[in-house]
Amino acid sequence: xxxxxxxxxxxxxxxxxxxxxxxxxxxRNVIFMLMAMEIMxxxxxxxxxxxxxxxxxxxxQVMVIFILAMxxxxxxxxxxxxxxxxxxxxxxxxxxxxELKDERERG
Amino acid sequence: xxxxxxxxxxxxxxxxxxxxFHKHAVHALLYLIVSLLAVAxxxxxxxxxxxAALEVIIYAGAIMVLFVFVVMMLNRGEAAIQQEKAWLxxxxxxxxxxxxxxxxxxxxxxxxxxxxxxxxxxxxxxxxPQQVGxxxxxxxxxxxEMAAMLLMAGVIGAYHIGKQKQRNYHRYxxxxxxxxxxxSEKQTQQVI
Numbered sequence: 001x002x003x004x005x006x007x008x009x010x011x012x013x014x015x016x017x018x019x020x021x022x023x024x025x026x027x028r029n030v031i032f033m034l035m036a037m038e039i040m041x042x043x044x045x046x047x048x049x050x051x052x053x054x055x056x057x058x059x060x061q062v063m064v065i066f067i068l069a070m071x072x073x074x075x076x077x078x079x080x081x082x083x084x085x086x087x088x089x090x091x092x093x094x095x096x097x098x099e100l101k102d103e104r105e106r107g
Numbered sequence: 108x109x110x111x112x113x114x115x116x117x118x119x120x121x122x123x124x125x126x127x128f129h130k131h132a133v134h135a136l137l138y139l140i141v142s143l144l145a146v147a148x149x150x151x152x153x154x155x156x157x158x159a160a161l162e163v164i165i166y167a168g169a170i171m172v173l174f175v176f177v178v179m180m181l182n183r184g185e186a187a188i189q190q191e192k193a194w195l196x197x198x199x200x201x202x203x204x205x206x207x208x209x210x211x212x213x214x215x216x217x218x219x220x221x222x223x224x225x226x227x228x229x230x231x232x233x234x235x236p237q238q239v240g241x242x243x244x245x246x247x248x249x250x251x252e253m254a255a256m257l258l259m260a261g262v263i264g265a266y267h268i269g270k271q272k273q274r275n276y277h278r279y280x281x282x283x284x285x286x287x288x289x290x291s292e293k294q295t296q297q298v299i
Contacts, residue, residue: 079177
């Protein structure tokens with residue numbers, strides 16, 4: 001197995017997580033935001049894997065399987081929502097989607 | 108093995124950056140798939156062969172294919188790329204990038220100046236699929252059942268949300284629909 005220091009191993013998921021966070025912050029297209037969320041979930045799974053391999057416990061890998069199932073369900077519902085929103089408003093820009101906002105404050 | 112870890116880490120970070128900053132949605136998705144494959148290699152090197160296979164099959168396979176389908180259904184061609192170009196200006200991402208870099212600096216400090224004190228001896232060890240399966244179907248059996256129900260709810264929810272509104276193909280039915288909608292509008296106006 002590899003002999004990389006633990007801090008360096010944990011650096012990879014933290015960088016991936018921060019890139020995903022940056023993606024959620026800077027993008028206005030909903031699909032890209034969902035993609036960035038997937039990146040963040042994946043980074044969290046990577047931390048679980050590192051922990052499970054360091055402690056030689058299978059529990060971390062079980063957690064990653066649950067994360068995978070959750071991500072699959074979330075993507076299915078999220079993409080269906082995006083399709084519906086696109087049919088209603090003809091846009092995927094999050095700034096345009098303000099149906100729930102009060103009429104007076106809409107700018 | 109170490110060199111494989113570093114190589115795939117570099118590939119994963121580069122491709123994720125490209126995926127986040129790319130203007131073309133399909134290209135960004137392809138970069139994301141490459142990044143997920145690189146992460147799968149990292150899983151394998153870290154001693155999780157089962158999860159590496161699942162990452163390739165479920166993440167890079169199933170979930171990303173779903174994304175590709177939706178992107179193709181929404182695709183508006185050149186106009187979308189121009190719009191993304193207009194949205195992704197330096198002034199848009201400069202401040203978020205600064206804050207994220209700040210967070211990264213804090214993270215670096217935590218990782219290297221106060222490293223995790225409880226790291227066990229022996230380093231990384233591989234865990235075979237047998238152990239994962241054993242844990243999954245004994246201690247985490249309830250979790251498996253709940254994940255199954257979550258997936259079921261996800262499928263049903265996606266079906267109902269994604270369902271198109273029923274169209275009426277007969278004139279008479281259309282008129283009836285219009286009457287009903289105007290009546291309901293009146294009702295809501297009265298309520299207001």
